[in-house]
Amino acid sequence: MTDVPTHSRKRDGSLPNALVDAGIELLRERGSGGLSLRECAAKANVSHSAPGYHFKNLKGLATAIATRGFSHFVDAMEKRCQSADPDPRAQLEAICQGYLDFASGQPELFLFIFSGQQFDKDNAPFEVVASKAYAILREACEPFVPKDSSPEEIEFLIWSLVHGFAHLSMTRKKDNPKLGQTWPDFDAVFSHLFKSITVQE
Amino acid sequence: MTDVPTHSRKRDGSLPNALVDAGIELLRERGSGGLSLRECAAKANVSHSAPGYHFKNLKGLATAIATRGFSHFVDAMEKRCQSADPDPRAQLEAICQGYLDFASGQPELFLFIFSGQQFDKDNAPFEVVASKAYAILREACEPFVPKDSSPEEIEFLIWSLVHGFAHLSMTRKKDNPKLGQTWPDFDAVFSHLFKSITVQE
DNA sequence: CCACGCAACTTGACGCTGTCAAGATATGAC
DNA sequence: GTCATATCTTGACAGCGTCAAGTTGCGTGG
Numbered sequence: 249m250t251d252v253p254t255h256s257r258k259r260d261g262s263l264p265n266a267l268v269d270a271g272i273e274l275l276r277e278r279g280s281g282g283l284s285l286r287e288c289a290a291k292a293n294v295s296h297s298a299p300g301y302h303f304k305n306l307k308g309l310a311t312a313i314a315t316r317g318f319s320h321f322v323d324a325m326e327k328r329c330q331s332a333d334p335d336p337r338a339q340l341e342a343i344c345q346g347y348l349d350f351a352s353g354q355p356e357l358f359l360f361i362f363s364g365q366q367f368d369k370d371n372a373p374f375e376v377v378a379s380k381a382y383a384i385l386r387e388a389c390e391p392f393v394p395k396d397s398s399p400e401e402i403e404f405l406i407w408s409l410v411h412g413f414a415h416l417s418m419t420r421k422k423d424n425p426k427l428g429q430t431w432p433d434f435d436a437v438f439s440h441l442f443k444s445i446t447v448q449e
Numbered sequence: 450m451t452d453v454p455t456h457s458r459k460r461d462g463s464l465p466n467a468l469v470d471a472g473i474e475l476l477r478e479r480g481s482g483g484l485s486l487r488e489c490a491a492k493a494n495v496s497h498s499a500p501g502y503h504f505k506n507l508k509g510l511a512t513a514i515a516t517r518g519f520s521h522f523v524d525a526m527e528k529r530c531q532s533a534d535p536d537p538r539a540q541l542e543a544i545c546q547g548y549l550d551f552a553s554g555q556p557e558l559f560l561f562i563f564s565g566q567q568f569d570k571d572n573a574p575f576e577v578v579a580s581k582a583y584a585i586l587r588e589a590c591e592p593f594v595p596k597d598s599s600p601e602e603i604e605f606l607i608w609s610l611v612h613g614f615a616h617l618s619m620t621r622k623k624d625n626p627k628l629g630q631t632w633p634d635f636d637a638v639f640s641h642l643f644k645s646i647t648v649q650e
Numbered sequence: 651c652c653a654c655g656c657a658a659c660t661t662g663a664c665g666c667t668g669t670c671a672a673g674a675t676a677t678g679a680c
Numbered sequence: 681g682t683c684a685t686a687t688c689t690t691g692a693c694a695g696c697g698t699c700a701a702g703t704t705g706c707g708t709g710g
Binding site: 279280281359362363364365366367369397398400401402403404405407408409410411412413415416418419422423424430431432436437438440441443444445 | 480481482560563564565566567568570598599601602603605606608609610611612613614616617619620623624625631632633637638639641642644645646
């Protein structure tokens, strides 16, 4: 009857990370709505209100999860960039590929960080990694910005397209899994766009 | 002490609609996560489990709300189309404008229907109106489809761009309301894209 | 006009949830 | 070895979705 020994977990500061792991697993199993402090606690073998000690709120845990999500997101883009040609167009394509790598590799996490739900704005690590994601995109777009227009135009053209493609792919494939077959290829769609932008000397 | 008279509501079949109204109001007030059967019931002045009679589930109510959302979405696109030039390019722009009208006019409802959460797939009215939205887009893209490529390529180019722009605008403006000033104009962004697609013959 | 039947609710209960207060325990400093 | 404090546990509370069972009122048949 010794279900779980009391205080089975060593107090080494690993609990917050373990709770985030549990949360991501929960997201995978049940989607964005299935996140629960008590279940994360159970998965991490701690009592139901242990999470409350490390995270003020459910929102606090959600922000920690989103921070990890953005971190993986940044990693995915950087990984593609490093193994790509330094040519501006190749770099931009690598960014887009990384974007889609993350979305298709961890669809629930992708949908979660872009779900529109509010995270803790005063959480510094979250702000840092989230703005780094945008900085990467901005840097890759920079060579394509015409001299007479604001960088935002190109940035949002690219960002909207890749984000829209990823977001629609994930939401619609979730709705209807057999849809995958007729889904157009990323490259085919983007080739049209790439015709309309050129490196600005 | 007659707080609310028992059975104050006439049984005229208007409760389902009233509950959807209440749900949309709740979405506006608290965002996608704030939807609750019991609060919808309270807003509609019925007992806590009256919604359960008309909607099997919370998911059932969510699907009814999403159905209304898609209906408004379709209306917004059609309204712009009707008051636009019949020229293919003007029609396509009208679709995009309608898309953004809906997203900015009812941001919470827009985020809700595209939140990636599962709705009842066996709900006929939902399926009808949701697929109608896609049909409208598809029709507007048709004149731009090159003879040698599949329609999906152009459709997803347009759809991804307008959806991504709308979705990013809504999520980021929610995060950071003062961001609105530096947000690029839709037309400026899309003008780049429109250079890359032309009416086919 | 009345009784009956069924649709549209209400009431109550259950286990789940987040959150807080208060108690227990382990770990590092002295 | 004892003590302080960070880290967790226990217990309680209200609110949630969902189901079962009871109640109400409207329409229909006589």
